[in-house]
Amino acid sequence: MKETLRLHHPIPLLLPRNAMQETNYIGYIGYMIPKETQVFMNAWAIRRDLECWEDPMYFKLERFLGSNIEIKGQSFEFIPFGSGRRICVGISLAERVLHLGVTSLLHYFDWKLGKDVTPESMDMNDKMGITIRKLVPLKVIPNKSVMLEPS
Numbered sequence: 001m002k003e004t005l006r007l008h009h010p011i012p013l014l015l016p017r018n019a020m021q022e023t024n025y026i027g028y029i030g031y032m033i034p035k036e037t038q039v040f041m042n043a044w045a046i047r048r049d050l051e052c053w054e055d056p057m058y059f060k061l062e063r064f065l066g067s068n069i070e071i072k073g074q075s076f077e078f079i080p081f082g083s084g085r086r087i088c089v090g091i092s093l094a095e096r097v098l099h100l101g102v103t104s105l106l107h108y109f110d111w112k113l114g115k116d117v118t119p120e121s122m123d124m125n126d127k128m129g130i131t132i133r134k135l136v137p138l139k140v141i142p143n144k145s146v147m148l149e150p151s
């Protein structure tokens with residue numbers, strides 16, 4: 001789940017912030033930010049930063065195994081729910097619903113790729129917006145899991 005949130009950051013620019021006061025020194029990573037400036041945090045770019053991630057463009061399930069990178073806004077290289085005072089208030093619900101939703105779909109159905117779709121030809125690019133979605137919708141066919149058939 002974490003690797004999916006990293007590679008396909010759902011809200012790429014988080015929510016905008018307004019600077020409450022001017023930074024009175026050229027100190028904040030070299031920028032002077034005037035009061036009332038609207039600031040966007042490019043979390044989408046951070047997730048592909050080579051300084052933070054090894055092979056950032058690859059989906060690696062094992063990436064987070066044994067790692068202490070978490071989603072609660074303290075690991076700044078991974079902030080799918082934002083950080084600070086305005087961090088997403090729905091984190092706990094979202095975490096549970098995502099796990100429950102995906103595991104239920106996997107448990108109750110056997111999935112087949114649609115006609116003409118192969119793992120190699122599958123387009124995993126994102127379509128940008130306030131939230132992201134798949135650029136090309138994935139065609140898959142759910143079949144009721146044989147494990148659930150009465151014997």
Ligand code: HEM
Pocket residue numbers: 010011014015016079080081082083084085086087088089090091093094098
């Ligand atoms: C995968 C699911 C979700 C993702 C990726 C997500 C992501 C985010 C992000 C990035 C922010 C902006 C945080 C920031 O700018 O620092 C946010 C804010 C917020 N989220 Fe979520 N969210 C999710 C689910 C939910 C759910 C389930 C709820 C409510 C039940 C929720 C309620 C909110 C609210 C109310 C805010 C605004 C908080 C504020 O401005 O004080 N979110 N979310």
